[in-house]
Amino acid sequence: MDNKVAARKAKVITCKAAVARAPGQPLSIEEVQVDPPRWTEVRVRIHFTSICHTDLSAWKGENEAQRAYPRILGHEASGVIESIGGGVTDLEEGDHVVPIFHGECGDCDYCRRPDTNMCPKFGANPMKKTMTSDGKVRFWSKDRTEPIYHFLNTSTFSEYTVIDSSCVVKIDPNFPLKKMSLLSCGVSTGVGAVWITADVQAGEKVAIFGLGAVGLAAAVGAKARGASQIIGVDVNPEKFIKGKVAGITDFINPKELLTPVHKVIQKLTGGGGVDYSFECSGDLLALREAFLSTQMGWGLTLLLGVHTKPDTLPIHPMELFNGQRLVGCVFGGFKGKTQLSDFAAQCVQGAVDLDQFVTHELPFERINEALQLLKDGKSLRCVLSL
Incomplete structure (x- = not known):
């Protein structure tokens, strides 16, 4: 169907959504109205969605600057395009x-460069709360008296959502949608950080x-690349069970130590430290220990965790003269539209076992239980079916 015809055909849809109305309060399952997609936008019927720590942080209101209510959170999902707006050339109903x-x-210029996945127009921006094309919302209360704000370009805690086509990746219809939802953020971020940004090689x-x-996705990626030693650091010993399956060879619980973590890592590695460290916790102390645990001369620390507080880096400038480096890594370095469909195919072919990341499955109406599971550290990903 011609996209101009499809745009005229699309009507307002009333559907269920989980609406955040105040920080830390249970999400409210409500009927909302979802407008048709406008220029370069598509409307997607969400089939599966899951909860990431970024959603949890936003729900808790940890960063006051990104508070906007009411709001529909969520950014890990999979679904089927219901309708398309004008100007969409690479996607169809x-x-x-x-x-x-x-x-x-x-x-x-950023998208045309092979060495970055930054895009000023559609890159991750938790402060952004409306659509790019016109600065307006596509979600409304059932009686259309109240606008409902967007989140992270996607807002997947809704049966239907409107997304710019630049933030939608087409995948093979034979791939299982439930598993594909994991590629929207967590798994892609961890594996991509190892494969693309760090480019870990066998023996490192x-x-x-x-x-x-x-973090576990990073371990899976490192194991697939043939890393000789994969050291996992976490204060929750229950994570070590999953970690062993993911390929972690050594475990460290900072609560059980009398010496700094980086000293233990140096000892485990024969004195020099690791070639790469991945900070996935969003904790400043962990970031410092991750940096200090890398090898002098070439060690690289990749920052993946979300830091919500306005604190500065815990590193003295002179420490950088030892040759260790620190870089931030968004979405694992993946160029989503260009590279994610190929990564999905690799996962289906067995390069990454996606099943190990799904610890719980619940119907969408029980989303608050899923939030609590993640908050309590009892789940990796709880997949919600809509």
């Missing part, structure tokens, strides 16, 4: 898709700070 919070317009040593879904 019925396409199976994965929303991505870190988009790729394909036209800017890594340390991972924080063994949530992102």
Whole structure:
């Protein structure tokens, strides 16, 4: 169907959504209205969504600057395109898709560079609360008296959502949608950090700070690359069980130590430290220990965790003269529109076992239970079916 015809055909949809109305309060399951997609936008019927720590942080209101209520959170999902707006050339109704919070317009100087996945127009921005095309919302209360704000380009805690086509990736319709939802953030971020940003090679040593879904995905990626030593650091000993399956060879619980973590890592690695460290916890102390645990001369620390407080880096400038480096890594370095569909195919072919990241499955109406599971450290990913 021609996209102009599809845009005229699309009508307002009333559906269920989980609405955040205040920080830390249970999400409210409500009927909302979802407007048709406008220029370069698509409307997606969400089939599966899951909860990431970024959603948890926003729900708790940990960063006051990003508070906006009412708001529909969520950014890990999979679904099928219900309708398309004008100007959409690479997607059609019925396409199976994965929303991505870190988009790729394909036209800017950043998108044209092979060495970055930044896109000023559609990159991750938790402060952004409206659509890019016109600065307005597509969600409304059932009686249309109250606008409902967007989140991270996607807002997947809704049966239907409107997303710019730059933040939607088409996938093979034969791929299982439930598993594909994991590629919207956590798994892609962890594996991509190892494969793309760090480009870990066989025989190298890594340390991972924080063994949530992102950290375990980094471990899976390191194991697949043939890392000789994968050290996992976490204060929750229950994470070590999953970590062993993911490929972690050594475990460190900072609560059980009398010496700094980086000293223990240096000892475990024969004195020099690891080639790469991945900070996935969002904790400043962990970031410092991750940096100090890397090898002098070439060690690289990748910052993956979300730090919500306005604190500065816990590193003295002179420490950088030892040759160790620190870089931030968004979405694992993946260019979503360009590279994610190929990664999905690799996962289906067995490069990454996605099943190990799903610890719980619940119907969408029980989303608050899923939030609590993540908050309590009892789940990696709870997949919600809509």
